[in-house]
Amino acid sequence: MAPLEALALEYPLIDSNFRKFCASHGIFTVEDFLVHDLYALAAFAEQDCSSDELKQGITQVLSILDNQHRPWLNGLELLENAEQKKHLSTGCERIDVLLQGGLREGHVTELVGPSSSGKTQICLQAAANVAKKYAGMVVYLDSGNSFSPKRMAQFLSRSFNPANSEVNQILERVMSSIMHHSVFDMFTLLDLLHQLLHDFKSQICCQVRMVIIDSLSSLISPVLGGGGAHGICSINTIGTSLSSIGHALMVSAGFLLKELAHEHNLSVVVSINKYYKIDGRINLAWDWVKLVDCINF
Numbered sequence: 001m002a003p004l005e006a007l008a009l010e011y012p013l014i015d016s017n018f019r020k021f022c023a024s025h026g027i028f029t030v031e032d033f034l035v036h037d038l039y040a041l042a043a044f045a046e047q048d049c050s051s052d053e054l055k056q057g058i059t060q061v062l063s064i065l066d067n068q069h070r071p072w073l074n075g076l077e078l079l080e081n082a083e084q085k086k087h088l089s090t091g092c093e094r095i096d097v098l099l100q101g102g103l104r105e106g107h108v109t110e111l112v113g114p115s116s117s118g119k120t121q122i123c124l125q126a127a128a129n130v131a132k133k134y135a136g137m138v139v140y141l142d143s144g145n146s147f148s149p150k151r152m153a154q155f156l157s158r159s160f161n162p163a164n165s166e167v168n169q170i171l172e173r174v175m176s177s178i179m180h181h182s183v184f185d186m187f188t189l190l191d192l193l194h195q196l197l198h199d200f201k202s203q204i205c206c207q208v209r210m211v212i213i214d215s216l217s218s219l220i221s222p223v224l225g226g227g228g229a230h231g232i233c234s235i236n237t238i239g240t241s242l243s244s245i246g247h248a249l250m251v252s253a254g255f256l257l258k259e260l261a262h263e264h265n266l267s268v269v270v271s272i273n274k275y276y277k278i279d280g281r282i283n284l285a286w287d288w289v290k291l292v293d294c295i296n297f
Contacts, residue, residue: 003029004061011060017050018057031190033061034248088210088267090122091129091155103210103267108257111271119271120146123214126269128155131177132170136209138178141192143218147180186219186249193256200264210267211260216253217273223249 004022007014007030022028025044027036038058045054087101096102103109103126111119124147127138140147156174160167183189196211261268 007064011064013053013057013060015053015057018054021045021048021054021057030061030064031248031252033065034251038062088126088130089133090126091133091159092122092125095122103269105209105267106261106265108254108261108268108270111269113273115273120214121151123212123269123271124148124152125155127178127210127212128152128174129159130210130267131174132156132159134209136177137207139196139208139211140178140180141183141189141211141213142180143183143189143213143215145182146214149175152178183213183219186223186253189213189219190249190252190256193253193260196260197256200260208264208266210269211257212269213257213271214269215271215273217271220250220253 004014004019004027008016008019021044022032025036025041027033027041042055042058045051045058048054086105087096087099087103088105089096089102090099099109111122113119123140127140130136131138153171153175156171157167160170181192183192196208200208257268257270260266
């Protein structure tokens with residue numbers, strides 16, 4: 001999904017007048033429609049002098065959203081699809097055994113656990129191993145300044161034969177195959193994911209084998225609200241539920257990640273902190289896992 005302005009060339013109904021109307025109601029992207037009352041929006045459109053065009057524009061956006069759904073698949077098709085997917089080794093034999101072969105291509109793998117439980121170490125080791133063993137490129141989206149090239153070099157050095165005179169050249173090739181991006185908010189993440197999809201469709205980054213987001217928690221938590229330890233249910237000053245906006249952003253991120261994985265046969269790895277509320281109920285991690293599992297391709 002994209003900003004409304006980016007759709008204007010392909011969809012003439014989304015013209016400057018329609019975008020201005022949407023902007024007056026805080027709608028700037030297709031995702032924004034997910035958190036707005038469309039009946040109320042249609043009622044506002046009725047009061048405008050160009051109500052017919054505005055209602056046609058709303059219908060056009062809803063059609064774009066509807067087209068994002070993939071066709072139904074039966075059990076046999078899902079089984080055949082699963083059998084065609086390969087595994088990428090994490091570089092740690094025990095973790096590969098636990099994952100029944102490693103990180104699956106065409107799938108989103110969630111690493112869920114409390115802070116300092118080793119999620120980042122798994123991400124770093126998996127990135128290093130995929131770049132070395134499979135000669136593939138890795139996109140590493142880092143939201144907490146936890147990316148450590150020195151630690152990654154240590155993982156790599158363990159697998160090298162000390163007698164190999166080309167160690168430095170191999171190390172340089174592997175490290176140059178890992179593209180690191182610092183991401184500090186959810187909107188930057190969505191922009192990068194959109195750009196990745198565009199690049200794949202243009203066959204610009206066809207050598208990418210893995211995408212890692214470490215971690216998603218620090219990006220989602222701020223948009224879930226500001227009250228309490230993690231602000232799960234706060235309401236902002238204009239009465240909009242931040243938890244609803246956060247949920248919509250999670251839907252968008254989950255959809256884009258699954259599209260990247262499924263359509264381009266990538267292994268997507270997402271680390272998530274396991275947060276608990278006072279009553280012991282899991283919130284962010286559990287909500288994300290439920291949400292992503294409901295997005296089917």
